[in-house]
Amino acid sequence: MEFTTLNNGIKMPMEGFGAMLMSPDPAQTEKAVIDAIDIGYRLIDTAAIYMNEEAVGTAIKKCGVAREELFITTKLWVQDAGYEETKKAFQTSLDKLGLDYLDLYLIHQPHGDYYGSWRAMEELYKEGKVKAIGVCNFYPERLTDLCLTAEVKPAVNQVELHPFFQQENALATMKEFGVQPEAWGPLAEGNHGIFTNPILTEIAGKYGKSVAQVVLRWNTQRGVMIIPKSVHRNRMEENLEIWNFELSQEDMDKIAKLDKGHSEIVDHSSPEFVKFLHSAKVH
Ligand code: NAP
Secondary structure, three states, rough: OOOEEEOOOOEEEEEEEOOOOOOOOOOHHHHHHHHHHHHHOOOOEOHHHHHHHHHHHHHHHHHOOHHHOOEEEEEEEEHHHHHHHHHHHHHHHHHHHHHOOEEEEEEOOOOOHHHHHHHHHHHHOOOOOOEEEEEEOHHHHHHHHHHHOOOOOEEEEEEEEEEOOOHHHHHHHHHHHEEEEEEEEHHHHHOHHHHHHHHHHHHHHHOOOOOHHHHHHHHOOOOOOOOOOOOHHHHHHHHHHHOOOOOOHHHHHHHHHOOOOOOOOOOOOOOOHHHHHHHOOOO
């Protein structure tokens, strides 16, 4: 495992476990998170809207690994945007997770009064209740505005990043402001024929690796943290075995050509999507 140092000096694992597990069954989340920690994942990524913070908290309690060795991320949902709401939502998440501090707290979507949220998060950070604060889905213009106006700059921006949506322009903006990129959907959510793509399959064969391993490795080699999700223990193991090989520049260049330049998962600029985000409730 490699680590990155965030813009406030905090060390964060380059790879973590994405806990957006589709099943409403808390036992599945609990088992998956315990398996992931047992295999060696230390960064766990959840969110209020995943409705599984209690199950993640139970797994953290039962896993047998000391709290300080884990790196726990959760996210503020749109419904709780605003200064007072954020303070309350943060405490609710902490209580559900059974923790007394968070490693990383992220604004999940740039909607509602997220500047009020940011002021609350800056205070929580200064009080030591969270080690780092950041955002998700902040496209370049929104990230630039926040970075130019915030007292504490976001440490992380979690956005969709995989071979079919590479977002080099977004990465350039993050680099300019010292914001660490983190990929959601690093396996393109398993869709878009990613695992049978001929170029990725050929590269995988060359290194004796799987397509999943090549794709995850590719993102880390361009400085992007990854949080793949799986409910299968063998896939969790496979996804973690990416630290013993290196893609050549030639293969990095071949993967660069797979970029479609747009997301096929979600259109953040669509008014319908924004309405959907506001309609989703966590309480
Ligand atoms: P993902 O990690 O790109 O892909 C997960 C899918 O790939 C699942 O269907 C999984 O199936 C499958 N898979 C995993 N490893 C595999 C392997 N080695 N071989 C074949 N299939 C494999 O998608 P994601 O869950 O959307 O993204 C990862 C994490 O990012 C989430 O869990 C969440 O924490 C975060 N996220 C954040 C946002 C945001 O707005 N901030 C949005 C989306 C996601 P099985 O589970 O059946 O193995």
